Amino acid sequence: MLDYWERRERLFRKSPEKEKQEEIRPDQQIRLASMIEESIVDGPGMRFVLFTQGCPHRCPGCHNPQTHALNGGTMVSFERVLERYDRQPHVRGITFSGGEPFLQAGLLAKVAEAVHQRGGDVVVYTGYQLERLQELAKGNAGILALLGETDLLIDGRFVQEKRCLEAPFVGSSNQRLLALSLLGNLLLNDIPVLPNGPAIERVTYC
Amino acid sequence: MHSAIVQTPKQIVKRDGTLVPFDYFKIRQAIAKANATVPSETLSDDELDRLTAEVVASLDANSQPGVEDIQDVVELVLMENGISQTAKAYILYRSEHAKMRERKSALMETFKRLSFTDASSTDIKRENANIDGNTSMGMMLKYGSEASKAFIDHYVLPEDMAKAHAEGDIHIHDKDFYLLTETCCQIDLQKLFENGFSTGHGFLREPQSIESYAALACIALQANQNEMHGGQSIPNFENVMAEGVHKTCHKHIKDVIEEHQLLSGDKQLLPEMVEHLLTFNYDDLVEALRKIDLGDVDSKDWPEALLKLVRRRVERSTYQAMQSLIHNLNTMHSRAGAQVPFTSINYGTGTSHAARLVMRQVLQATEDGLGDGETAIFPVQIFKVKDGINSQEGDPNYDLFQQAVRVSAKRLFPNFSFLDAPFNLQYYREGDDNTEVAYMGCRTRVMANIYDPNQEVTKGRGNLSFSSINLPRLGIEARGSIDKFFALLDKKMDLVFRQLRHRFEIQKRKTVLNYPFLMGQGIWIDSDTLDKHEEVERVLRHGTLSVGFIGLAETLVALTGKHHGECAESQALGLKIVQHMRERCDMRAQEEHLNYTLLATPAEGLSGRFVKIDRERYGMMKNITDHEYYTNSFHIPVYYKISAHAKIDFEAPYHAFTNAGHITYIELDGDPSLNLSAFEEIILYMKNAGIGYGSINHPLDRDPKCGYSGVIGTVCPRCGRKESPREPFERIRRITGYLVGALDRFNDAKKAEVAERVKHA
Numbered sequence: 001m002l003d004y005w006e007r008r009e010r011l012f013r014k015s016p017e018k019e020k021q022e023e024i025r026p027d028q029q030i031r032l033a034s035m036i037e038e039s040i041v042d043g044p045g046m047r048f049v050l051f052t053q054g055c056p057h058r059c060p061g062c063h064n065p066q067t068h069a070l071n072g073g074t075m076v077s078f079e080r081v082l083e084r085y086d087r088q089p090h091v092r093g094i095t096f097s098g099g100e101p102f103l104q105a106g107l108l109a110k111v112a113e114a115v116h117q118r119g120g121d122v123v124v125y126t127g128y129q130l131e132r133l134q135e136l137a138k139g140n141a142g143i144l145a146l147l148g149e150t151d152l153l154i155d156g157r158f159v160q161e162k163r164c165l166e167a168p169f170v171g172s173s174n175q176r177l178l179a180l181s182l183l184g185n186l187l188l189n190d191i192p193v194l195p196n197g198p199a200i201e202r203v204t205y206c
Numbered sequence: 207m208h209s210a211i212v213q214t215p216k217q218i219v220k221r222d223g224t225l226v227p228f229d230y231f232k233i234r235q236a237i238a239k240a241n242a243t244v245p246s247e248t249l250s251d252d253e254l255d256r257l258t259a260e261v262v263a264s265l266d267a268n269s270q271p272g273v274e275d276i277q278d279v280v281e282l283v284l285m286e287n288g289i290s291q292t293a294k295a296y297i298l299y300r301s302e303h304a305k306m307r308e309r310k311s312a313l314m315e316t317f318k319r320l321s322f323t324d325a326s327s328t329d330i331k332r333e334n335a336n337i338d339g340n341t342s343m344g345m346m347l348k349y350g351s352e353a354s355k356a357f358i359d360h361y362v363l364p365e366d367m368a369k370a371h372a373e374g375d376i377h378i379h380d381k382d383f384y385l386l387t388e389t390c391c392q393i394d395l396q397k398l399f400e401n402g403f404s405t406g407h408g409f410l411r412e413p414q415s416i417e418s419y420a421a422l423a424c425i426a427l428q429a430n431q432n433e434m435h436g437g438q439s440i441p442n443f444e445n446v447m448a449e450g451v452h453k454t455c456h457k458h459i460k461d462v463i464e465e466h467q468l469l470s471g472d473k474q475l476l477p478e479m480v481e482h483l484l485t486f487n488y489d490d491l492v493e494a495l496r497k498i499d500l501g502d503v504d505s506k507d508w509p510e511a512l513l514k515l516v517r518r519r520v521e522r523s524t525y526q527a528m529q530s531l532i533h534n535l536n537t538m539h540s541r542a543g544a545q546v547p548f549t550s551i552n553y554g555t556g557t558s559h560a561a562r563l564v565m566r567q568v569l570q571a572t573e574d575g576l577g578d579g580e581t582a583i584f585p586v587q588i589f590k591v592k593d594g595i596n597s598q599e600g601d602p603n604y605d606l607f608q609q610a611v612r613v614s615a616k617r618l619f620p621n622f623s624f625l626d627a628p629f630n631l632q633y634y635r636e637g638d639d640n641t642e643v644a645y646m647g648c649r650t651r652v653m654a655n656i657y658d659p660n661q662e663v664t665k666g667r668g669n670l671s672f673s674s675i676n677l678p679r680l681g682i683e684a685r686g687s688i689d690k691f692f693a694l695l696d697k698k699m700d701l702v703f704r705q706l707r708h709r710f711e712i713q714k715r716k717t718v719l720n721y722p723f724l725m726g727q728g729i730w731i732d733s734d735t736l737d738k739h740e741e742v743e744r745v746l747r748h749g750t751l752s753v754g755f756i757g758l759a760e761t762l763v764a765l766t767g768k769h770h771g772e773c774a775e776s777q778a779l780g781l782k783i784v785q786h787m788r789e790r791c792d793m794r795a796q797e798e799h800l801n802y803t804l805l806a807t808p809a810e811g812l813s814g815r816f817v818k819i820d821r822e823r824y825g826m827m828k829n830i831t832d833h834e835y836y837t838n839s840f841h842i843p844v845y846y847k848i849s850a851h852a853k854i855d856f857e858a859p860y861h862a863f864t865n866a867g868h869i870t871y872i873e874l875d876g877d878p879s880l881n882l883s884a885f886e887e888i889i890l891y892m893k894n895a896g897i898g899y900g901s902i903n904h905p906l907d908r909d910p911k912c913g914y915s916g917v918i919g920t921v922c923p924r925c926g927r928k929e930s931p932r933e934p935f936e937r938i939r940r941i942t943g944y945l946v947g948a949l950d951r952f953n954d955a956k957k958a959e960v961a962e963r964v965k966h967a
Contacts, residue, residue, distance in 0.1 A: 038849045040884040041876040046850070047884075090851040090891060092883070165916065165923050168880035190883040 029075040030107050033067040033099055037088050043123035043152065043169055044190035045092030048085050052099035052108070057127035061160035063171060067099040078107060082114055093121035093151075100127050106142030112149035121183050124150045127157045130178055151184035152177065166197040173198040179205040213267035221273055221307075234258040237280060240296035247291040257283055313356040320348050344545075351382040358384045362712075367705045374819035376702055377674045377812045378709075379754070380435045385712055387721070388749060389436030390548075390646050391668035393729055395423055395446040405429045406722045415457060416520075416564075419450030420527040424534040427549045427585075429723045431540040434668075437548035437586075441644035441664040443568070444553040448560035451524055452487035455560075458519045459483055459491070462512055475509060483509075488520055492559040521563065528568040535584040536576060546584055550647040552623070554590035554610070555639065557602045565606050569620075573613045579913070581906060581938050586647030587620035591893055592634075597626075608886070614902065615878040615885045618940060621645075621869070621901035624893045629862050633662055640665050645899045648808045651867040656795045657747040666731030667748050669866065671709050673702050674754030674807040676816045677783075678836055681764030682824050688779070691765060692786065699753060699790050703802065706751040710800065714743035751800055752866035753791055754807030756816065757836030758784065759843045763829045771842035771856055781859055784840060788863040803866035806839030813838065813959065834958030839868070844963040850874075850888055858895040870897050871940070874904040875965035877916045903963075906938040 033051040036042075042049045051064065053073025062068070085094065094115045096108055101124055112122045124146065126133065130153060137144035147153075154169060155176050162172035168191050170177070177200060179188045185204050193200075217225045234254055241249045249257070260283050265271055277300055284293035358381055359368045370376045380389065402411045405425060413419045423446070427438045440446065463483060467474050475483075486494070491513060497503045498510050540547045553565050568587070576582050589610040590596075596603035610620050623645050625634055630643040633653055640663040643653050650669050655662045675698050684691035718725040718738045725742060728734035732745040759769040761783070762776045770777040788804045795802040813835035821831040829843075837843045840860040842853050850872045857870045870892065878885045885902060892900040907918035911933060914924035918935050921928050929935050939960055 038851070039876075040874055040878055040881045044881060045883045046887055088849065088851070090887070092887065165914070192880065192882065194880075 028107060029077050030081060030104055030111075031073045032076045032081075033064065033073045035076070035081070035084060037084065038091060039095070041169070042095040042097055042125075043093070043154075044187050046090065047093055047095045047123065048088055048091045048120075049095045049097060050081065050101075050108075050111070051097050052101050052104055054103050055098055055100040055127065056103070057100060057157050059127065059158040059160075061163065062158055064098070070103075073099075078110060081111055085111075085115065085120075086118070091120065093123065095123040095125070097125040102126055102128060102133060102136075102143055102146060104142075105140070105146035109142060109145035109149050112146065116149065121151045121187060122149055123152045123154065123187065125154045128155060130155050130176075147180065151179070151181045152187040153180055153184075154178070164198045164200075166194050167200050168192060168194075170200055173200060176201040176203065178203045181205055214262050215265055215267055215269055215271055217270050218276065219270050219272045225270065230258065230262060233261055233276065233280065236277075237261075237284070237292070237296070240299055241289075241292045243295045244291040247289060249289070249292070257287060257289070260287075313353060316352045316356075317349060320345065320352065347545075354382040354385075358382070363705075364708065366701065367708065370698075370701055370705075374676055374816050375679065375698060376676065376705070377754075377756075377815070378705065379672050379674065379812075383435040384709060387434050387716075387724075388713060388746070389669040389671060390434060390438065390648075390650055391430060391724065391729060392439045392441040392644055392646065392652065392664050392666065393426060393430060394665035395426060395440060396442075396449070397665075398426055398727060398729060399446075399449075403727050406726070413450060414453050416447065416450035416454040416524050416527040417530070419447055419453075420531040421534070423447075424531060424538060426729075427535070428538055428540050428547050430729055431547035431549075433721050433724045436669065437550055437646045437648055437650070439550040439552065439644065439646040441552050441642070442556075442639040443551040444556035444561040444564045445558075445639050447524075447527075447564040447568075448488075448556060448558055450527070451520060451560035451563055452489075454523050455486065455488035455491055455516065455520045456484070458516045458523070459486055462516050462519070466509070466512055475512075479509070488560040488563065489558050491517060491520075521567070524563050525567040525571060528564070529571040529574070531568070532571050532582045532585070533576065536582050548647060549585035550588060550645070551585045552588045552590060552642075552644040554588075554603065554606070554623075555592050555595050555625070555642060557595065562603065562606065565603075566609065569606070569609050569613045572617055572619060575617070578910075579915075580908070580936070581617050582619075583938075588623050588645050588647075588899075589614075589620040590623050590625055590642060590644075591889070592625040592642075597890065597893065608882075611882055611886045611889060612879065615882055615904070618901075618903065618906055618938065621899065622889050622892065623899045624897055626893060627861065627896050627898045629865065630898055643898075645867065645869075649806065649867040649869040649899060651865065651898070652750050652801075652803075654801065654803070654865060655748060656801055657799055661731065661748060663731075666729065666733075668730075668750075670713060670746060670749040670751055671706060672752035672754050672805050672807070672866070673705055674756055674805075674809070674812060675699070675702060676757070676820070676836075677755050678757040678760035678764060678816070678830055679820055679823075681761035682820070682827070682830065684765060686765065688765060691761075691783075695783070695786070696790070699787065702753050703794050706753070706802070707798070707800075710746070710751060714741060714746050716742050718742065747800060749801065750803045750866055752803045752805040753787065754805040754839070754866075755784075755787065756807050756809050756812060756839060758840045758860075759837040760830045764827070769829070769843060769846070770840075771846050771848050771853070777856060780840065781863075784860055784863045788865070791865075804864050805866035806860065806864040806868040808867075808869075809836070809838050833962065839864070841871070844873070844959055847964050851891060854888075854892055854895045854897060854900075858892075858897050861896060861898040868898055870900045872900070872902045873963050873965045874902055875917075876904070878902065878904050901940070903940050908936040908938075910936055 031053040033053040036049040039047050039049045051067055053067055054070040055068045058068050094112065101108055115122055133143055133147060137147055155178060156174050159172040159174050162174050164170065164173045167173065177188060177191060179185045182205060188202055188204060214230065215228050218228050220226055237257055238254055241247065261279050264279050264283065265276065281293060281297060284296060362384060371378050399412055399422065402409060410422060413422045423440065431438050463475065463480055494508060495513055495517065498508055535549050536546060538547065539545065556562065572582060572587065589607065591607065595601055596607040598604060614620050623643065625631060625642055633641050633643060635641040642664065643651060644664045645651055652664065652667045652669060653662055680691055680694045680698060683694055717740060718736050724730050725733040725736060730745055731748045736742065736745060758780050762769045762780055766776050766779060768776045770780040791802040791804045817831055817834065817836050824831060826832045840857060842848055842856055853872060854870060861868045872888055888902060905917045908915040909918060909922040909925065909927065911927060912922060912925040914922055
């Protein structure tokens, strides 16, 4: 654990072929349901969490139904988010949850990039499946960028019949833990497989 | 008499319920007596008559008024007539007498309360969360304890000390034991086991296997618990038990060789090999197997299968020994069967294979839980974290640290102590576990020794007694003046110093005969040098006398409007206060050559008592007296929302000052066993921040029906069953350092405190 930072230092590199994006002004705003400064239930380690507002999936039995409305929540500037993040120098990284983070992918990618620059890692929850996101990314630079900045993606809708309590960080057993970078592999390593828990698909990055 | 005919009641009811004839002159006399104390308001005989008549006229002639009813009327009449000074004197006189009567009957009233109410409705039965106040032995203990307290208040304690305790200026902990014994001891089992020992009811030979080591450890803890009122601790658990592992290993080698020679026909081991193997202890065995694994020795020369069989058997024996130790410590009783011994074990730094096996197995047994998988309440387990030994990848015991993290995330124990904190590191000498600071469950720490600086060690020492200061009251009384606060604090500390000394003067007069085990068997340091009839003073001086405090947060609110989690100036003042207290303790220690130390008080039973008295005295004051409890020692209030790291940063500097013991808690929301890296991050953050002793609290709920354990609200998330009074969920929480199986044994203030705790992550 302790040499984690060393390890990640070595492993982390920016993907060179990242798409050029429109310059984002620091005062541009993210629609948020809430912000949590320290959480142990939204990914490995102590994490800073953004719950984005607005979700098209609306899975029955959703844990956060208040985040569904597309116009709800509060607008928080990119700058303000980072300012709050910087006040928690001890967190391991950031988690985007929601809501559907990929509805605001472009701005969140910028946040993720800044977090990476500060040595943090990035976990993203999504109701889409990775394959679908990759398809959407073809026509959407923001989604492509956020996928590029994501270390660990936890994907798939919440399915009430497959709800599971014992598996860490997923709501239902159809959801997958997907490492999208070497840093993602480290995150994956820190998620225990419980002997009596349901089988959750894990994909390491190579 | 002025008025013509006054109808009077025929009889009145006395306090004890008997009827006596109404007596006009008694009323007059009472008024006259009160008036006589007020020279500025002298009443003439006529006036006295008139007032008395007025009182009598106000009484219903056809009733039988009680004494109190009549006194009420007297008060009213005096006040209505504007004779206010006399009225005041009269009221004072009344309340003084009420108090006197109260004192006389207080003990019997207490007994009544104890006898005729259920533990769930009376706080005094739940003062101590590990004693069951409903059982007959628990009750017997309570009768004794209450009678003892009454005796000590009225016949033993100097008046100012008794008053300070009764009025809530200070709290004399374990006052019922004032005339009897000391708080706690860190037991050196190695010394005790050598050549066997006696519990007073039979002699026990030196143990010869890990199972006996574990069993005798429990017996020693129990025997000592019966002679002391605080916790019992083993400061170097793994190193003691390692000796048992070696002995068991030797036995298994003998057995396995014997079986082998019997069954192997012509493939018998050569006598030289047998002889060589019989010299093996467990460490040799593991080393031999490792060399075989590495190919350093020719496995043909070694009976590899045989060695592996021995290793398996030793591992199993050790696991079973650790499991039964935990079972025993949760089921055996002390104090006439009313209480499980308060036991703690410290481990973490032993690096021999045998010591490592002990730790692995005791952690495993803790993780597996008791019979039904319940969380064990005892012993309190403390994992010593030390750089170079177990704090990072590559350290020999890092795997055990990670195991400790996993077990703690599931079972709340072990807690973590940090030997690298400067105030602990200064005593540390590599390879000598007697120089490793150990903690006892309630957070007690004993190390420095002004009486004998050559013996700044853990083994055989403990706390003699401790008393705590009600800091918030001083904060309130200072009315915003910091200077006044420090003056009041100094006065109060002097009182506590005197009181601790007063108690010590009683304690030191005891002889070895008073402690057949603690002193008779040489548990307490140097007690083996005492003559049987010798007074224990010279060995007792190795112990500590501790000044505790409670409610730094409320104190700061009273002084500055904000507590130390809210504002930097308050934090600076908080540190100044605690540092000052420590300096006073150090000075006193120099003067008297006694180990006066400063304690961050574990406030069981006390956290509600002070605030209750202060609320009556000063009324509701926001964030001072408006909660059901005063915040523990230097803690940030549990209701205040603060991040885990900030809480650690704020509390860490206080650890350096509180040399008699301290602990920092972090409350986690959610099940940390699913996020061990977060758990580990917090523990290591504590280490780096200079915390001495810390622990992480998290909800530990279990549905006994479906077996789900984790966070449960009112509905079990797995089986969907609602909690009902007949089948409640099990909820384990930590209270002043100890785990308690169910909230119903918490006293009211502690219940409120648990309910108000906010999570730090």
